[in-house]
Amino acid sequence: MSQSEIEILFVSHKYPPSVGGMEKQSFELINTAALYLKAHTLVYDNKESILTFFLQLNRRILTKVKENPGIKLIHFNDGLIASAASFHKGYRHIKRAVTIHGLDIVFPFSYFQKKVIPRFNAFDRIIAVSQATAEAAQLRGIDPSKIITIPNGVDPIQVPAQVTETNSVSKPYFITLGRAVKRKGFSWLMKDVIPAIQGDFKLLMVGPFDHEPTWKERLLHLMPAKLYHLMTLFMGYPTDQQAIRKLLKAHPEKIQHLGKVPFEQLKSLLTNAQAFLMPNIEVAGDMEGFGLVCLEASTAGTIVVASELEGITSAVTHNGNGLLLASKNQNAWVEQLQAILADPAHYKKLGLQFKQNTLKQYSWDIMARSYCQSFLDLCQ
Missing domain, CATH: 3.40.50.2000 (Glycogen Phosphorylase B;)
Structure with missing residues (x-):
C-alpha cells in the first residue's frame, strides 16, 4: 500500500x-x-x-x-x-x-x-x-x-534585506518570547542573571502580559495551593506574572516588557537582538514539550541560548543550532551572556550558521x- x-x-x-x-x-x-x-x-x-x-x-x-x-x-x-x-x-x-x-x-x-x-x-x-x-x-x-x-x-522567519529596528532601542538587547508561566524561567532570569551582567544593555520581554493584576488572577489566588496549581496548569495561566511585575519595578533601567507586538515588529526585534533567551526551569507537573520558539528565533539568524532541559533538547543541539546551558546555573548564564555582549560580531556570525542548520533539520x-x-x- x-x-x-x-x-x-x-x-x-x-x-x-x-x-x-x-x-x-x-x-x-x-x-x-x-x-x-x-x-x-x-x-x-x-x-x-x-x-x-x-x-x-x-x-x-x-x-x-x-x-x-x-x-x-x-x-x-x-x-x-x-x-x-x-x-x-x-x-x-x-x-x-x-x-x-x-x-x-x-x-x-x-x-x-x-x-x-x-x-x-x-x-x-x-x-x-x-x-x-x-x-x-x-x-x-x-x-x-x-x-x-x-x-x-517551523515556519522560517523571512527577514527583509534591510532590517530596521522598530522599537527604537538604541542599546544592545537580549530578548525573550512567550507566556509568563513559571516553567519559562523568566523571573529567575530577571532576578539572578540580568542584574549580574555588566554593561549597557537591556532585556526585552515579548508576549501576553498583564501589567496590573486582573480579577481572574485575584480569584485564582484565593484557591488552595494544590487546586491553584492544577487550575493554572490546565488553563495555561501566566503564573509568573506577579513576580515579573515586581522585578520590572526593581530593574526598570535593565528590563522592559513590551507585551504582545505585531509580527513585523517581532521579526525585527528577533533579528536585531544579541541573543534569544529561553531560561526554562523545572516545575512539578509541567514541562516544555518541545521548544518551537527556539527554532523560530534561530530562523531569524539570532543565536539561541536555552536551558538544557526537557523538550528543548529536541529542538536545540548545543553548538549545532544554539547554545544549551544548565538550567538555573547562574554562573554559566552570566558568563555566556557577558561573552555575547563582549563579542557581538562573533555571535552574530555563529547565529547565521546555526540558522542554516535549523532550516536543514526542521x-x-x-x-x-x-x-x-x-x-x-x-x-x-
Whole structure:
C-alpha cells in the first residue's frame, strides 16, 4: 500500500481560527500530510461550544467512518482529545494514533495519571514531539514499543534585506518570547542573571502580559495551593506574572516588557537582538514539550541560548543550532551572556550558521512526511 492510497481521519480540537503552537502544528500536519495521502478531518472550528464538540465526537467519528469506508487510521491531535476517545465505542477495528506534546502526559491530576494515562496503551501508535515527552510517557507505563518521536517543524522567519529596528532601542538587547508561566524561567532570569551582567544593555520581554493584576488572577489566588496549581496548569495561566511585575519595578533601567507586538515588529526585534533567551526551569507537573520558539528565533539568524532541559533538547543541539546551558546555573548564564555582549560580531556570525542548520533539520514537510511514513507502517 502506498501513501497515496491511505485514508486518514484527523481529529483535532486545536485548530484555526484559534491561535497557538498546538493549533499551528495541527494545521500544518493535516494540510501538509494531505499532499501525500487522502485526509479527512473532524476539527473544532469555534462554531459550537468545545463541550458540545467533545460530547458529539464519538457519533461524528462513526458517521465519518461509515461515509468513508476507506479510512484506515484515525489520528488524535493531543492527549486530551485522546483521553476522551479512549472511552469511545464502535470503531476499535480502525488503527488509532495520538500525538502527545508534554503537559498532556504529565498533568499532575491523580485520576488522570492513574486511570486515564494507562488507557493510552489501547492506541496503536503514540507520537511524541520530543524525546523528553516520549520518556515521560514511558515512565507512566505506556508501552515503549508503541512510542515514536517526531519533532515539530517551523515556519522560517523571512527577514527583509534591510532590517530596521522598530522599537527604537538604541542599546544592545537580549530578548525573550512567550507566556509568563513559571516553567519559562523568566523571573529567575530577571532576578539572578540580568542584574549580574555588566554593561549597557537591556532585556526585552515579548508576549501576553498583564501589567496590573486582573480579577481572574485575584480569584485564582484565593484557591488552595494544590487546586491553584492544577487550575493554572490546565488553563495555561501566566503564573509568573506577579513576580515579573515586581522585578520590572526593581530593574526598570535593565528590563522592559513590551507585551504582545505585531509580527513585523517581532521579526525585527528577533533579528536585531544579541541573543534569544529561553531560561526554562523545572516545575512539578509541567514541562516544555518541545521548544518551537527556539527554532523560530534561530530562523531569524539570532543565536539561541536555552536551558538544557526537557523538550528543548529536541529542538536545540548545543553548538549545532544554539547554545544549551544548565538550567538555573547562574554562573554559566552570566558568563555566556557577558561573552555575547563582549563579542557581538562573533555571535552574530555563529547565529547565521546555526540558522542554516535549523532550516536543514526542521520543516513542516519533514514532520508531515515522517507522520505519513508512520501511518503507512501501521496500516500495512
